[in-house]
Amino acid sequence: MKSAGLSVREDAIGNIFGRWDGSENSREAIASGSHIDAIPYAGKYDGVVGVLGAIEAIRVLRSSGFKPRRSLEVIMFTSEEPTRFGLGCLGSRALAGQAGFVDVLKKAIDIHNISFAEAAKTAGYFEVHEKLEKVALLKGAYSAFIELHIEQGPTLEKEGIPVGIVTAIAAPASLKVEYKGNGGHAGAVLMPFRNDAGLAAAELALAVEEHVLASGSLDTVGTTGVLELHPGAINSIPREAHLEIDIRDIDEKRRDMVVEKVQQSASKIAINRRVQLENFIIVNQDPPAHSGEEVVEAAVLAAQQLGLQHKLMISRAYHDSLFMARITPMAMIFVPCYRGYSHRLDEYASEEDIVGGVKVLALTLARLSLS
Ligand code: GLV
Ligand code: MN
Ligand code: MN
Ligand code: MN
Numbered sequence: 001m002k003s004a005g006l007s008v009r010e011d012a013i014g015n016i017f018g019r020w021d022g023s024e025n026s027r028e029a030i031a032s033g034s035h036i037d038a039i040p041y042a043g044k045y046d047g048v049v050g051v052l053g054a055i056e057a058i059r060v061l062r063s064s065g066f067k068p069r070r071s072l073e074v075i076m077f078t079s080e081e082p083t084r085f086g087l088g089c090l091g092s093r094a095l096a097g098q099a100g101f102v103d104v105l106k107k108a109i110d111i112h113n114i115s116f117a118e119a120a121k122t123a124g125y126f127e128v129h130e131k132l133e134k135v136a137l138l139k140g141a142y143s144a145f146i147e148l149h150i151e152q153g154p155t156l157e158k159e160g161i162p163v164g165i166v167t168a169i170a171a172p173a174s175l176k177v178e179y180k181g182n183g184g185h186a187g188a189v190l191m192p193f194r195n196d197a198g199l200a201a202a203e204l205a206l207a208v209e210e211h212v213l214a215s216g217s218l219d220t221v222g223t224t225g226v227l228e229l230h231p232g233a234i235n236s237i238p239r240e241a242h243l244e245i246d247i248r249d250i251d252e253k254r255r256d257m258v259v260e261k262v263q264q265s266a267s268k269i270a271i272n273r274r275v276q277l278e279n280f281i282i283v284n285q286d287p288p289a290h291s292g293e294e295v296v297e298a299a300v301l302a303a304q305q306l307g308l309q310h311k312l313m314i315s316r317a318y319h320d321s322l323f324m325a326r327i328t329p330m331a332m333i334f335v336p337c338y339r340g341y342s343h344r345l346d347e348y349a350s351e352e353d354i355v356g357g358v359k360v361l362a363l364t365l366a367r368l369s370l371s
Contacts, residue, residue: 012131035080043347092320097136154340164334183239198238292329302363
């Protein structure tokens with residue numbers, strides 16, 4: 001950011017901002033950005049394209065002699081992925097001032113029992129909880145936010161369209177569930193006398209699929225991405241099981257219905273299998289977000305100006321934009337990625353497509369900064 005001539009600042013939770021002052025500096029700025037953290041065994045495009053892309057878009061606008069009126073800002077958000085603390089979009093949730101978020105963050109621990117505050121301190125961010133209220137931005141702090149991202153789905157590549165413009169982001173929810181049984185020796189405890197927490201977890205994973213499919217909509221998706229058994233030895237009946245379940249839909253009510261059914265199944269399974277349902281935690285149950293018409297329109301005009309075909313689409317993945325939408329009109333620019341692969345090592349987007357996305361972003365930022 002510094003070498004692109006931006007003035008850099010960080011907030012207490014580690015969101016990093018790079019600003020290019022416009023001639024009408026007192027008016028709300030236009031922002032763009034994404035995240036650079038990643039899930040394990042991920043690719044290197046998810047998020048990163050939106051951070052480097054925004055810096056490059058501004059760098060190019062500067063070197064072309066463009067003079068912004070509204071200031072332009074790049075934001076690199078803290079911890080978009082939920083991997084470490086089980087909750088995604090920590091930086092953008094904090095910026096959006098989500099109610100109750102301070103309490104959520106106070107309870108956040110990783111698998112080594114390291115709290116968020118401790119982890120932040122190690123990274124040089126002190127007294128995060130105390131400072132969190134100040135991180136929140138007021139509604140209207142920015143006049144628009146736009147995020148460049150790889151599509152993470154196959155549509156653009158399949159249809160040969162270089163640019164997607166996002167009109168809505170699907171509603172994500174995530175759950176943490178723990179079962180506890182008696183455990184015991186895998187040879188010595190006879191089948192009728194077992195309370196196998198692992199099998200309860202397996203049944204619940206299947207119930208998630210069943211309830212999602214029963215919604216009858218292709219837009220409803222559910223994933224049990226974490227299933228850990230304790231003590232995790234071949235000759236020991238699982239005494240504890242830990243599941244993390246992700247459920248999403250573009251329709252919030254339908255998503256909530258599935259969450260409720262999963263909760264009912266979790267209890268029923270515990271009774272049938274004579275194990276304890278130790279925990280059923282709804283970690284987050286976020287509403288969907290809709291893009292701001294004026295931001296979508298600016299992106300559409302930018303694509304047209306560049307002669308790049310575009311498609312209006314919804315985002316099934318969540319992004320920091322989901323939370324920025326709470327405080328400012330937002331939109332997203334998608335570029336195709338190889339076979340729609342994402343959250344896997346062979347994630348790939350071509351230079352040509354990324355360049356297309358960055359150009360659309362640059363022209364969109366330019367247009368919005370003059371508005
Ligand atoms: C964020 O990466 C998501 O899971 O959509
Ligand atoms: Mn991701
Ligand atoms: Mn991402
Ligand atoms: Mn994401």
